[in-house]
Amino acid sequence: MxxxxxxxxxxxxxxxxxxxxxxxxxxxxxxxxxxxxxxxxxxxxxxEIPKETINYAKMYLFDAGYHKTSSDAKKYISSGIGATCRERGGPPGPI
Incomplete structure (x- = not known):
């Protein structure tokens, strides 16, 4: 190539x-x-990721119960991802 x-x-x-x-x-x-x-x-x-994809990922983690065993999963499920989230002190995106 x-x-x-x-x-x-x-x-x-x-x-x-x-x-x-x-x-x-x-x-x-x-x-x-x-x-x-x-x-x-x-x-x-x-x-740029559609909100439907982000919400699907959150629901997948939640429905599988990963928020009970992973602090990273809990962060994603419980906060927004993006500029507004960064301004609120939430995770800036995937860890």
């Missing part, structure tokens, strides 16, 4: 949760997740 395929269309790309998590797993396996996140933050890159 000489260069990556770079997306050129005007519309944003839609990935399934499986695709996103597969990408994150790949970064972890390559031991470059932290470097990737630091570089992305320096560029000011964010990912």
């Amino acid at each position: 000489d260069a990556p395929f770079l997306y050129q269309e005007k519309e944003n790309v839609v990935w399934s949760l499986r695709q996103v998590l597969s990408f994150v797993k790949t970064l972890e396996q390559l031991n470059c997740l932290d470097d990737f996140l630091v570089a992305a933050e320096k560029k000011g890159l964010d990912v």
Whole structure:
């Protein structure tokens, strides 16, 4: 491969949760997740996640009872994620 395929269309790309998590797993396996996140933050890159997806994740953790055994799960379930949450002192996003 000489260069990556770079997306050129005007519309944003839609990935399934499986695709996103597969990408994150790949970064972890390559031991470059932290470097990737630091570089992305320096560029000011964010990912917009629909509220339905966030609420599904919260309900999944809650229904499975993870809030009873994990303080991280409890933080996600009990607070917002995003700018308003950061202003209130809540978690800035995934831990």
